[in-house]
Structures are given as C-alpha cells and as structure tokens.
Amino acid sequence: MKKVALLFSLVAIVAIQANAQKKSSRNSGSEASNYNSAVGVRLNPWVVGFTIKHFITGPHAVEGLVTTNHSHKNNVTFTALYEYNWGIGVPNLNMYAGGGAHVGIYDRRDYDWDRYIDKGKGSYVTPGLDGIIGVEYTFKKIPLNVSADLKPYFQFVGPTNYLGEEIGGVSARFTF
Secondary structure (H helix, E strand, O other), X not given: OHHHHHHHHHHHHHHHHHHOOXXXXXXXXXXXXXXXXXXXXXXXXXXXXXXXXXXXEOOEEEEEEEEEEOXXXXXXXXXXXXXXXXXXXXXXXXXXXXXXXXXXXXXXXXXXXXXXXXXXXXXXXXXXXXXXXXXXXXXXOOOEXXXXXXXXXXXXXXXOOOOOHHHEEEEEEEEO
C-alpha cells in the first residue's frame, strides 16, 4: 500500500511539473500567491503525508493529499481539494478556504473493531467530504511555503464517520 501511495504521489508531481506554466496575469492585481506549484509534506500529531498544490488561474488552486496515520501505517487516504486564496494585507501571507472529497482505504482492525470481530481481517474503502481553511506564508528569497490549516472531514462508511481529531495540520512545501 505504501508503494502505491508513493507511486501515485510521484506521478502527480511529474504531471503537474510537466503542465506548469508561468502565468504573469494569474493574480490579476491580487497577491494571492507568488508561486505556481508547490510540493511537500503535511504533518499533525496523528497523520503524515504528501501534499501538492497547483494554481489553476487567479486565486483558484487545487491541492492533492496522500496521507497515512502514524500508528496505522497500512491505512491510506487520497484527498482532492479546491481552494480559493486571498491576501490579508501582509506581504507573502495569504488565507485560503475550500472543500473537496477523499477516499480512504482502512484496515478493519484499526478502525472498525466490531466488523473485525465479526468478519476477521480485511480492508474497507470509505468515501468522504472535506473542508479546509488555513493560512500560508511563502518566503521571498527561498522556494519554501509553510501553511497551517484545519481540514474537517466526514466519512460515509464505517465507524469513522465523524469530525476527527486529525483535522489540523501544518505543511512545508517546495515552490516552483
């Protein structure tokens, strides 16, 4: 499962890099960002993963996440988000908000103890919805972007259909 997640991340990075184009009029007067794409890591006390963010046009961006839980490394979640970015009056400091969806692949023993007792070992797939709101800072002299956000989610299948403790996170990304 880890190899699949890594392969997916690498393909996404190559695809975005191959299609990234400088757009001088992208911000059209708004300083929503000073980069086109960024790739890096996302962390919180429970989750670690990869993040890739790409500006489509103006302040509109898409972000992809591939994450796993520290203690349950066989589980993986793929998330796609749309984000609207805006400046808040401080150079290189922006806010963003948006939403999207995810698909999680989880081991029954880790997340669904009742089904594990009834059906034994196995995995299940759960779709869900995500929201996101955060703040990011992009350094001017080095190609680095750091962000902190809240990403509440709701899953439709299994016992994890709640707003989980894994909603907050920080990311560090290499910008290009």
